[in-house]
Amino acid sequence: MGNFKLSRFVDNNRALLMLMVVFIGLALTHPNFLNSYNLTTILKSASLYSVVVIGFALIFIIGELDLSVGAIVMMGGMLAIGLEPQLGWYGSFAGAALAGVVIGLVNGLLVAKAKIHSFIVTLGMMTIVLGLMHIYSGGDTLSTEDYDLSDWMDTAEIPLLPPLVIITLCLVLGANFFFNKTRFGRGFFVVGGNKETAWLAGLNKDMYIVLAFVISGMLSAIGGALFSMSLAAMPANVNLANNTLMAVLAATIIGGTIMSGGKGNILKCYFAVLLLSTIFNGISLFGFSYDIQIFVNGVILAIVVLYEAFAVYKHDAVKGQNPKLLQSMLLSRKR
């Protein structure tokens, strides 16, 4: 039975273990991987996805799907840059976050109250938000002349940790604490595990669903705002939205969150984001191009989906049967 426990341990911590394996592998094979500049680059490039993944994983935990995160990231970035001349950085940041809250609220109300499938709601919302943002920006890159903020966010006063990364880490750790340790946060898992049971147990399930979409919308917008602030520009490129959705989806699945809801861990999803960023970093260090990144991301996602499906398949095959009896039968058949 010792073997069985090991496999469960590996499965539970797969994101962290894979990250360690990839990290050590790259450190051994590439001389420039371990210098502090490169490590900071990895952490910085992971910051957008790791803010977005909190909300995305939360939506998974509650048993829904949010395809609009990529579009909201674009919106957050656009508004943070576009509103800055009128409102200043604090105002534009708050404006972006507020817009994210509004979009999330609409999503959540349509899913929880109008009872439309979240796949449809967020698909429609993605189209709407992308269209609005193209109208807002006129299809051009929005940029700002004020580089002070982006310089501040990108310079590492503490080794390895520029303010951008520190903000990200605070958000991830705060969310992890909130969803794992507080009574209110655990409610999301209860609702995601079984909505009827949660309702019977006295939880307001509609409120939890709306709140999950609001949090997801807000964090996506904040992620986009932080991204554009550190870049001092926001390209009106649909690929940015698509890539964010793709990477965040892969990270959420690798992090052990299941789509049927009720199970997941924000910290593991963060490790999965770091894993993807490290792999992308390694790919570009070795001089491979962007298409390999997409390919690798797709292959990793496919393998993890297959692995999960196979685990369920194996579990279903022996469901309701005595495993010891089954094993002895298999053994006798071999003889």
Add this chain to the structure above:
Amino acid sequence: MSQVENVAAESTNSPGRKNRGKLQISKTQVVFEKAGIYVIALILIIIGSMVSPQFFTVDNMLTVLRSISLLGMVVAGAAFVTYIGEYADLSIPAIIPLSGIVAVFALPLGVVPAVLLGMLAGLMIGVMNGLVIGYLRANPILWTLAVVFFMEGLMRFMMSNNQIYPDVSPGTAGADFIGMYRSEILGIPTIVVVMLVLLAISHWVLRRTKFGQQAKLVGSAYEVAKTSGINVKRTVMIAFVLTALSSSVAGILITSFNKTGVYYLGQGYDFQAVTAIVLGGMTLSGGRGSIVGVLGGVLVIGLLSNLMTFMGVHPFQQKVVIGTIFILVVGLNQYQLRKMGKDHG
């Protein structure tokens, strides 16, 4: 199989019956459920005729038909995936360019082998999807998204981000290949004919074949279908194979239109297909809807964007309008179904 037919017949007749407890179902509700999308199409045509006299003319209607024909082909197969309760096949944007690229590569062998090889390439993705989703029960959305990513990466890498052009000098197979999209049969564009034929076939498959009957039961209640002896795994797999087949036909014609094979040709067709299918009255919970309704959904999308172009609405704004109408119509449809006691979700 007769039992399934009885169930199907009963469920279509039941709203007309009077003894249904406290449920108040008016005739208009039934009409709206059955023909709702065509009512919307009619409204769009009436608005269009008021906006411009050029809207409701033979020429413009042919333009609309031509603009929706590729989407119609994709949807002819993709509808099965939704019908069978597997949400949607998001790998369509990978199938479309792959079949086109393979067809262009195979052009030296002649047009017909090229088209067949292109369809075979698309079919392979369909079989892979079917095996993984049907037999291993992987989540369809996640798996097909993964397929899109790694196929896009693969196609970009293999062709080092380049496009592939067929040799189109007159008399070669390439000239015939790019002529396919532009040809006409009896004054009607070939693509419109192909779309209608594909939709007619899938209507027949859905309504008249054993597979169609089984698909309805699998879509309505997977476990029930399984315990009543239907080979559910094979049924799900066939749905994905049909999607891949119809998408690869569309992919070859898109490539013929663009005169190039390149990885991004299929972009947007996944979401457009979902929009059309769901607008056409198929619910994501599966087992409900018809190909006739889906054709209505495709028509509405075509009419809407044509109308908005007539009114001078910018493409970005069109996106916003289509997204809003999508959510509104689906929400209204689901509200109606719930009111009639037909939706338990």
